[in-house]
Amino acid sequence: MMRIKIVAGNWKMNFGPAEACTFFESLVEQLKAGPKAASAERVIFPVAYALSSEIQWVAAKANVKLGAQNVHWADSGAFTGELSAKALKSIGVEWALIGHSERRQFFGETNESAKQRLEHALKTGLRVIFCIGETLAEREAGQTEKVLAAQLESYIHALAKFVAEKQPQDFLPRHAAIAYEPVWAIGTGKTATTEQAQAAHAFIRGELKSKIGGHFAEQACILYGGSVTPDNAAILMKAPDIDGVLVGGASLKPDGFAKILIAGA
Ligand code: PGA
Numbered sequence: 646m647m648r649i650k651i652v653a654g655n656w657k658m659n660f661g662p663a664e665a666c667t668f669f670e671s672l673v674e675q676l677k678a679g680p681k682a683a684s685a686e687r688v689i690f691p692v693a694y695a696l697s698s699e700i701q702w703v704a705a706k707a708n709v710k711l712g713a714q715n716v717h718w719a720d721s722g723a724f725t726g727e728l729s730a731k732a733l734k735s736i737g738v739e740w741a742l743i744g745h746s747e748r749r750q751f752f753g754e755t756n757e758s759a760k761q762r763l764e765h766a767l768k769t770g771l772r773v774i775f776c777i778g779e780t781l782a783e784r785e786a787g788q789t790e791k792v793l794a795a796q797l798e799s800y801i802h803a804l805a806k807f808v809a810e811k812q813p814q815d816f817l818p819r820h821a822a823i824a825y826e827p828v829w830a831i832g833t834g835k836t837a838t839t840e841q842a843q844a845a846h847a848f849i850r851g852e853l854k855s856k857i858g859g860h861f862a863e864q865a866c867i868l869y870g871g872s873v874t875p876d877n878a879a880i881l882m883k884a885p886d887i888d889g890v891l892v893g894g895a896s897l898k899p900d901g902f903a904k905i906l907i908a909g910a
Contacts, residue, residue, distance in 0.1 A: 649868055650882060651822055651889035652909035654896025655742060658692055668899055669703040674736070676707055677905030683708055685889065685909040686819070688774075689744050689896065690714045693728055709797040712740025712832040715748060716771065718761035730769035741766050744796070745776045746828045747881065748838050754827050760799030767807040772820040773869065774891060775800050777849075781829035790848055793825070797849065801856045819866035822836060825849060826893040830871025832893060842869045846886035876905035882909055 663687045687709040689733035717727035777796035854862035870891030
């Protein structure tokens with residue numbers, strides 16, 4: 646089946662509000678070379694101080710929605726440095742990234758905390774991209790599928806809870822997308838081969854099929870992330886189970902990111 650693609654950019658701790666506006670103005674110009682009507686969903690995850698309604702408005706000119714790079718599991722409280730899903734929604738933010746490997750590696754994110762964040766984000770009505778992926782040591786030890794399955798457990802558990810409690814009418818599997826991001830490919834220039842990525846994606850879809858159901862799995866949106874560039878994005882997205890990309894470094898350049906958006910259109 647044809648699934649709608651998601652092309653997303655993760656700016657990490659780059660760009661302030663002024664640079665974000667300049668980026669989107671330039672992106673609008675660059676996109677003039679591409680097709681008028683884009684079918685793919687486009688999302689950028691800037692730093693929280695670049696999520697204002699003014700920047701959302703400039704981003705909308707390029708058909709791009711903004712999302713937060715992290716979101717907490719409580720609406721408010723004594724959680725210094727965290728972001729509230731409810732407050733994000735109130736300023737018009739529609740997306741959140743959850744469980745990115747840099748959060749896992751440097752800030753103590755675990756499968757359990759990622760699950761709690763995901764549960765709350767879904768309950769609040771945010772769309773999410775939930776990140777999973779193995780380290781090089783895990784891949785070399787033949788543990789890739791085991792690690793992915795354990796990380797997916799949090800996703801599957803949160804989804805089951807959401808559906809059981811909320812019975813959401815307008816929820817679609819692509820509103821809780823998954824990004825397969827092998828840690829060894831992030832920021833290293835070592836992109837997974839299309840075969841490696843496709844194999845991991847097929848495994849993830851198989852897990853969703855056996856644990857959630859065939860219909861959900863068919864519609865699930867599984868993105869690839871890790872050294873995606875304007876040169877490899879199109880070929881990756883041609884693989885049958887790769888439904889879009891999550892782009893770090895290459896999402897900081899409007900001309901290159903426009904090419905990636907056009908590849909996903
Ligand atoms: P990269 O980052 O494209 O710079 O490898 C991807 C990510 O961290 O999401």
